[in-house]
Amino acid sequence: MASEAKRLKVDDDTSLQDFLRWCDSVDLVLSTKVRVSKEGVVADYGMLAQDDIEKGEVLFTIPRSALLHQSTTHVAALLEREKFSLESTSGWVPLLLALLYEYTTAQSKWKPYLSLWTDFKMLDHPMFWSKEERDGLLRGTGIPEAVEKDLDNIQREYKDVVLPFITKHPDMWNTSTHTLELYMQLVAFVMAYSFQEPQEEADDDDEDDDEGKAPNPPMMVPMADMLNHVSKHNANLEFMPDTLKMVCVRPIKKGEEVFNTYGQMANWQLLHMYGFTQPPSDNTDDTADIPVINLYKAATTGSSRDHSKPDGDPQLLEEMWELLRDKGPFVFGKHGCLTDMELHSVLKVLCMSRDEFSELKDNDGWEEDEDEKIISQAFSNDGLSGLKTKWKWLIHEAARLTMRGYPDVDQDRVLMEDQVLLERLSSRQRKALHVRYGQKSILEKVMELTKT
Structure with missing residues (x-):
């Protein structure tokens, strides 16, 4: 993604040079095969390979004393003393x-x-x-x-x-x-x-004790935060007892940018949390949500072929909604539904008869007897077209209702396909377009696969 980098002159960025000297003073060890730059990277600062790098090579090592968090700051003792407030x-x-x-x-x-x-x-x-x-x-x-x-x-x-x-x-x-x-x-x-820092893996006997454990607090990690993110990253941060290490996870050619990963992030998450996006075609982790309310609206609307109305009973649907209103949203990725078990359960309820629903309430729910792998396959892109007709119609209508919440679909497609128009957009307009278009593309695919 990054273009061939030009060498950054020492005088070009005194703040960066001060930071690199500070890194030396705190024993942060940077490999000679990489360098930090503002040129040749996708955004702001980034890291470039100065030589070919093999999988498994350590790009830099950070001692824990160089991490910035409440326990390493000058006011650490005060913060600890008054932590409950x-x-x-x-x-x-x-x-x-x-x-x-x-x-x-x-x-x-x-x-x-x-x-x-x-x-x-x-x-x-x-x-x-x-x-x-x-x-x-x-x-x-x-x-x-x-x-x-x-x-x-x-x-x-x-x-x-x-x-x-x-x-x-x-x-x-x-x-x-x-x-x-x-x-x-x-x-x-x-x-x-x-x-x-990732939570420590619990032993089987300790799993119940760890269920309510709060996540580890955030911390600032100098140098690691210089790396930009892509879904197909080539480096990963590893946490050791005394140090943190950025390790190459696949070969990097000289002149290429070194990319970390922030996890599996859809474009809406990247923009919300980090302030940037990837082009929808590059983000393999992009997703679109279908709110449960839209599945319910689809069920209440029904169709001329009465695909979805359970027994044609509005009162029954209202009772179902009371049970289902806290479910979802249902998350679809580029290869199918990522919350397949939840979607399966809701569809199952919405298509029940009065007697089946009464039995469900009498039993305070049910235990899924279907194989999770079978359900996962059924709600993948390869399996959606093979679902029951009622289920397909409900998903299709819910996706259609969700699409109505976005600005003009056709206009966004024109913008994405015309490079000249795309370059005329402001940074914010372009990032918003990436989010909208990526989500709508996923929903369009869902609609295509669930036509009845």
Whole structure:
């Protein structure tokens, strides 16, 4: 994806050179086969191969002492002492308080690292877009609703947890510098660049004990956050007891960009969490959601051939909705439904007779007796056309109703297929188009495979 890189001159980016010197001072070891650059990479900073790299080679090693989180910051002892007053829904408050302090303290030991970001709004998360832009460009994608929820949570967390704490400690923080605006920007920074250490694998005997365990808190990992993401990545971060290592997972040619992965991320997730997208054709992990309400609406509408109405009983459908309203959404990827067991269960209920539904309620549900592999195959792209006629019709209609929530489908197709028109779009328009078009393409495929 990256073009052939030009060598970055030392004088071109003093912040980067300060950061690289800082890396040496904290014993962060960078392979001579890679270099960090702003040129020849897909976005902002990135990493390029200076030589051919084989699978298994270590690209860089980071000592745990160089990780930035609430336990390594200058205010670690205070944050630990008052941790119970910092509990919140997100679980991010201690890290964010640490970042508020370190980012605005001239003597911070993390200054060369944090100085790489002079304006977090450049991350361009949709939370920094106007409401009109979000509602207009991203209608139907689920992102506007997710962002509104984020903004409400951020404001509430700052007002109820952060502000009382920083007011209590004016020697470390102050309300004129550590504002809600800066707090929101640092939330975007954590969303885009933090890492979470994987949970330790539990023994079989301990599985029940680990079910309610909170996920590991996020942390900032210098150098690892320089790598850009693609779904077909060529490097992966490995967590060791004393260090973290970025390891090559498939051969990289000289001049190619080194890509990490943030996990299996659809374009709506990439834009919401990280502020960027991939072209829909490149993102093998793209998805589209069908809300359960649209499956219910399809069932209540029925058809001229009465494919879906259970016994033609509106009261029965209302009772079914009470049972199903908290289900879903049903997630479809490029190869079929990723939530096949849930979709199977809901379709099964919507097509029940009154007697079958009464038996279901009397038994407080049922245990699935079908083989999970068989269900997975049935709801794959190869299997959808072979589903029961009623089930296919319900899925088709639910997908059609979901499509109606997006801006014009044909116009988006024209934009995607015309390179000249595509290049005229602003960055935000192009990213929104990637999300919309990718989702609509998946839904169109679902509709095609479920025609009756």
